[in-house]
Amino acid sequence: MAYWLFKSEADVWSWDQQVAKGDIGEEWNGVRNYQARNNMRQMQLGDLGFFYHSRAEKEIVGIVEVCALAHQDSTTEDARWDCVDIKAVRPFGSPVTLAMCKQNPRLIDMVLVNNSRLSVQPVTADEWAIICELGATQP
């Protein structure tokens, strides 16, 4: 069981849109970066992830679950690009901002803090627990 973080600009694909898809979930498509793709290939069913709004909001707003293993990205014919499907699990009681993560000494090693360009990233169990607490939600 591993933890991840998915980034999206809210005006491209938002948490609300993700929630609207219900338990069926939705492809996390459009990723054209090898590192991000490799992370998705490693995901297992039931793995959990944070849903992060980049650019404008810069905050983690909820928890998602991997509900389909990596498969061809339907938005391209190019066989290099896979993606998983994810479904919304629950929202945070209060969003956790990037600034909060940067401020917390236990979170300074987060990929989110150190490699802002990577759109699908791993999260450690410790980071998961700390952020769930900050976000006022069950881990």
Added chain:
DNA sequence: GCCAACGTTGGC
């Protein structure tokens, strides 16, 4: 809106 950081592309 700007620009630094990063990843990718393509000429050599």
Added chain:
DNA sequence: GCCAACGTTGGC
């Protein structure tokens, strides 16, 4: 196989 040029991302 190197690296300059280019495009994109995302924090500020």
